[in-house]
Amino acid sequence: MKRITFLLLLTCSIFTGCVTEKQKQYVHFPIKIGLLADTQLTSHNGFSNYNQRGKFADRMVEVAIRPPALECLLSEEMLNIALKKLTQDDEGEKNGVDVIIYLGDGVNSGGTDEIELFFSVLEKHREATGISIFVLIGNHDYLGCGNIETPGTRFALLNRDGRPSNPALSKYQVLKKISEFNHTSNNLPTNKKFKYIDNYEAVERNKELDHNTGLYLSGLLSYSEEGNNSVEVFLLDTSDYKDAPDWSSLAKWGFYGVIGSLSFKDEPGVLSQISYFKNVASSSSPDFRFLASHYPKDHLDRITFAMPGDVPFDVTNVAWEVVEGAFCFPTFSETLNQNLEKLLSHKKKNYWLSGHTHVPTTPQPSKIVVGG
Numbered sequence: 001m002k003r004i005t006f007l008l009l010l011t012c013s014i015f016t017g018c019v020t021e022k023q024k025q026y027v028h029f030p031i032k033i034g035l036l037a038d039t040q041l042t043s044h045n046g047f048s049n050y051n052q053r054g055k056f057a058d059r060m061v062e063v064a065i066r067p068p069a070l071e072c073l074l075s076e077e078m079l080n081i082a083l084k085k086l087t088q089d090d091e092g093e094k095n096g097v098d099v100i101i102y103l104g105d106g107v108n109s110g111g112t113d114e115i116e117l118f119f120s121v122l123e124k125h126r127e128a129t130g131i132s133i134f135v136l137i138g139n140h141d142y143l144g145c146g147n148i149e150t151p152g153t154r155f156a157l158l159n160r161d162g163r164p165s166n167p168a169l170s171k172y173q174v175l176k177k178i179s180e181f182n183h184t185s186n187n188l189p190t191n192k193k194f195k196y197i198d199n200y201e202a203v204e205r206n207k208e209l210d211h212n213t214g215l216y217l218s219g220l221l222s223y224s225e226e227g228n229n230s231v232e233v234f235l236l237d238t239s240d241y242k243d244a245p246d247w248s249s250l251a252k253w254g255f256y257g258v259i260g261s262l263s264f265k266d267e268p269g270v271l272s273q274i275s276y277f278k279n280v281a282s283s284s285s286p287d288f289r290f291l292a293s294h295y296p297k298d299h300l301d302r303i304t305f306a307m308p309g310d311v312p313f314d315v316t317n318v319a320w321e322v323v324e325g326a327f328c329f330p331t332f333s334e335t336l337n338q339n340l341e342k343l344l345s346h347k348k349k350n351y352w353l354s355g356h357t358h359v360p361t362t363p364q365p366s367k368i369v370v371g372g
Contacts, residue, residue: 029288030228031193034086034097037294037355039079040140041118042071042108045166046158071108076121083125099194100131101221101233103355104138104294109145110169111158119181130190134182134221136235138294138355139257142171142211147257171239172207175217179203182219195222198235199276206270214263214270216240220280229287233353234280234343236293238262238300240273260295260356264339278342289345292353297340299356 087096102122107114122133140146144154154168169177179200186196198219209215219235238260264274281289291297344350 028229029231030225031099031223031231032097033233033290034100035103035353036079036082036086036100037103037138038105039075039118040071040105040108041075041079041114043111043114043158043166045111045113045163046109046156046160076117079118079121080125083121087125087129087131096129097131099221099223100133101235101292101353102133102135103292103353104136105140105146105355106135106138108140109148109154109157110140110142110174112167112169113158115141115169115174115177119177122181126185126188130188132185132188132191132194134185134196134219134235135178136219136292136294137171137174137178137217137237137239139239139260142169142174142239143257144168145257171211171215172203172209175203175215175237176200179217179219193223193225195224196220202271209270211239212241214240214242214267214272216263216273218273218276222284222286231288231290232284232286232345233290233292234277236262236277236291237273238293238295242267242270243272258299260293260300262300262339274339274342281343281345285346287347288349288351289343289347290351290353291340291343294354295356296354297352300340 083100086100106118122135125131126133138146143149144157148154148157151168158166158168179198182196182198185191186194196219198217200217203215203217206215216237216239217235218237221233221235223231240263241261242263243265244259244261262274263272266272266275
C-alpha cells in the first residue's frame with residue numbers, strides 16, 4: 001500500500017492494494033483513490049483576532065494559530081499543488097489516481113467567499129484533468145472556525161466594515177452545493193468507472209432542519225468493472241447530531257468541532273443516516289467497502305483526549321456507564337458504535353477513511369472494529 005503525506009494541514013493518500021490480515025496474501029485493489037482534507041481556506045473579509053485563534057485554543061488543538069502567509073496566501077496554492085500531486089504518478093503504471101475524495105473542511109468558517117473559492121479550485125482541476133472529485137462535509141464547512149453556531153459571531157468572522165457582504169452559509173446551503181458538485185463529477189464524459197448517488201431529495205424535503213435535528217447528506221460512490229474486484233465508498237455526514245448526547249450546555253465551548261456523530265433513530269418522515277446506509281449495505285456485497293467521513297471513527301459521540309488511531313480515554317462512555325449503573329436507566333437503546341456494524345461488508349474487507357486529524361502526518365488506514 002503506497003502512501004503520500006503532503007504539507008501541514010493537507011493530507012493526500014493513494015490506495016493501490018490491500019493485504020488480508022488472516023491470509024497475508026496480496027489482494028488486488030483495482031483503482032487508485034486520492035484523499036484530501038482540511039485545507040480550511042479562510043476568508044480575507046473577516047477578523048483575525050478572536051478567541052479561536054488564541055493561545056488556549058492552540059494548546060487544545062495545536063493548529064489554531066497559523067502563520068498569516070499559510071492561512072491567507074498559501075492555502076489555495078497548497079490545495080492546487082496537492083491536486084496536481086494526486087494526478088501525477090511517476091512510479092505507477094497509471095497516470096495518477098482514478099478518483100479523488102475530499103474528506104471535509106475545505107473552508108474555515110462556511111463563508112460564501114470561502115465556499116466559492118474552494119469549489120472553484122476543484123472545478124478547474126476537474127475540468128483540466130477529467131478526474132472526478134467527490135466531497136463530503138466537515139465541521140468547518142458550515143460552522144464558524146469549525147464550532148461556532150451563533151449567527152452574529154459567524155457574521156463577525158466573515159465580515160468587516162468597508163468590505164463586501166459575505167454571508168455565512170447554513171448547513172443546508174453547503175450540502176446543496178456539495179451534492180450539485182458531486183453529481184457533476186458523476187456525469188463527466190470521462191467518468192466511465194464510478195457511479196454516485198445520494199439522498200439529496202431528502203435534504204431538500206428537510207431543509208428546515210439543521211445538524212441537531214436530522215439534516216444530513218449521505219452519498220454512495222461505487223466502482224464496478226468486469227474482471228475486477230468491486231469497491232463501494234460510503235460518504236458519511238458525521239456532522240449529524242440528532243441522536244448524539246445532549247450537548248446544549250457544552251456546545252458554546254466548541255464540542256461540535258471535536259466530536260462527530262451520525263443519527264441512528266428513525267423519526268416520522270425522517271430516516272436516520274444509519275438506516276439509510278443500512279438499506280444500501282443490505283443490497284450489495286462489494287469486495288471492498290470504505291466508510292469515508294470527516295471525523296475519525298474513534299471521535300463519534302465521544303469526548304476523547306486521543307489522537308486518531310490511539311485508544312481514546314472515553315469520558316462520555318464512562319459517564320453513561322455510571323448513570324446507567326446507578327439508576328438502571330439506559331441513556332440510549334443502542335450506541336452509535338454498535339450501529340456502525342450494520343454498515344460493514346460481509347466479505348470483511350472494510351476500511352475507514354477520515355480527515356480531521358489535527359496531526360502532521362496521516363494515520364495508517366486500519367480495519368474497522370466496532371461494537372460494544
